[in-house]
Amino acid sequence: MVADARVTEELKAAILRGEFAPRQRLVEIELCEQFDASRFAVRAALQALEADGLVERQRNRGARIREIGIDEAVEITQVREVVEGLIARRAAERVDDAEAEALAEIGRAMHAAVAAGEVGEYSDLNARLHALLRDIARHDKANGIIAHLHGQMVRHQFALSRVPGRSKVSVHQHQAIIDAVIARDADAAEAAMRAHIVSVIEALRAIV
Structure with a gap:
């Protein structure tokens, strides 16, 4: 899955600005609206940010902001x-x-x-x-x-x-x-x- 660079960078910037709290769930449909992006682009962005250690996926619960202890x-x-x-x-x-x-x-x-x-x-x-x-x-x-x-x-x-x-x-x-x-x-x-x-x-x- 190839990430949309714009969506990835905009979501990453929002996370780094503190717009999402640690452990906050990332609802794909809400992210689609917020970043004016397709479901595919949002999923690819989440996958890319998971690799960066900013997002984590939970089985049957989707993605959330990863908390660093x-x-x-x-x-x-x-x-x-x-x-x-x-x-x-x-x-x-x-x-x-x-x-x-x-x-x-x-x-x-x-x-x-x-x-x-x-x-x-x-x-x-x-x-x-x-x-x-x-x-x-x-x-x-x-x-x-x-x-x-x-x-x-x-x-x-x-x-x-x-x-x-x-x-x-x-x-x-x-x-x-x-x-x-x-x-x-x-x-x-x-x-x-x-x-x-x-x-x-x-x-x-x-x-x-």
Whole structure:
């Protein structure tokens, strides 16, 4: 069954925006109306999103939003530690002067957002920083793994961004990553990224 790219992407975006709650049933006829799509296109989209880990199918009950528990979130983040460490290392090895300045600018903006208490802005800058590092690293397989895991972690990342004082801790971790990449120090970049992700794991466990 070949998925309709539009329906798949629109449904995925709605899930990532939090429009559907964990364990919420996905009724095909309602999705057809919401996304102006055929039953076939909706079924194919659900199948594709099941492969992404966002949807799960229950026998005789159809599909629902898959809930990611803390234990699974920690395991996913442990995988991120390894893969994003590789990305940071590759970024340090490949960064050019223009990319280095772009990283520095994001770092300055992150500090400004924290000082102003702009949690949403800081979260957006966080996403931009990690995306830019992936672009600089130019490692298709690593980027694909992170893209696959990202959707499963969105709700937990949102919860972490709202933890009081979390941004004041992570901004210095992100600055350490930026500084190491700009300095073209691959070992330091990987170590800084891994330390940051370990901190994320600790914060996830603290939420519980």
